[in-house]
Amino acid sequence: MQWTKQNEQTVYANRWFSVNLADVELPDGRHLDHFLIRLRPVAAATVVNGANEVLLLWRHRFITDSWGWELAAGVVEDGEDVAGAAARELEEETGWRPGPLRHLMSVEPSNGLTDARHHVYWADEGEYVGHPVDDFESDRREWVPLKLVPDLVARGEVPAAGMAAALLLLHHLRLGQDAVS
Numbered sequence: 001m002q003w004t005k006q007n008e009q010t011v012y013a014n015r016w017f018s019v020n021l022a023d024v025e026l027p028d029g030r031h032l033d034h035f036l037i038r039l040r041p042v043a044a045a046t047v048v049n050g051a052n053e054v055l056l057l058w059r060h061r062f063i064t065d066s067w068g069w070e071l072a073a074g075v076v077e078d079g080e081d082v083a084g085a086a087a088r089e090l091e092e093e094t095g096w097r098p099g100p101l102r103h104l105m106s107v108e109p110s111n112g113l114t115d116a117r118h119h120v121y122w123a124d125e126g127e128y129v130g131h132p133v134d135d136f137e138s139d140r141r142e143w144v145p146l147k148l149v150p151d152l153v154a155r156g157e158v159p160a161a162g163m164a165a166a167l168l169l170l171h172h173l174r175l176g177q178d179a180v181s
Helices: 082-094 146-154 161-175
Strands: 004-013 017-025 031-039 042-047 053-061 066-070 072-075 096-098 102-107 118-123 126-128 140-145
Touching: 004 031, 042 053, 042 082, 042 096, 042 161, 053 082, 053 146, 066 161, 072 082, 082 096, 082 118, 096 118, 102 161, 118 161, 140 146, 146 161
Parallel strands: 042 118
Antiparallel strands: 004 017, 017 031, 042 072, 053 066, 053 140, 096 126, 102 118
16 A cells, blocks of 8 residues: 655754655545654764774763664765765764775664665774764764674664664674674
């Protein structure tokens, strides 16, 4: 069954997002009003070093009043390349400049409410270039053993779904499906 958007109007907008109201026709012909949030794309990145440690940020999210491990991430600015945005965010938030980035995955974290797309990249090398410019973004930055990722996710210490998925995929790619955690 496919829902069909008949029209859409913006209710509120700023440079980060817009809240829109859509008239949606259901397959049986009924109509419903559906609010949706349109967001800029997000780029995220990390580095996995030779010891199979992943560079993560430990941060607080005031919206959910929760602490957790995250990848460096932020919005893609107008005219900016997605991979370039991922590299910029990693350096600004961690002080590490990544080597060549590889696309890991793109996800839609809440596609029933938003059109958000998160694009995740990783590098297997990086260079420390100094204290992070955006050090206010996290309490600390650490190299976390990749083998611990499944347990961190299971304990809820990686609360963002897309980041949990990305870290589990990195765990699989680097350590294999038979890895013991």
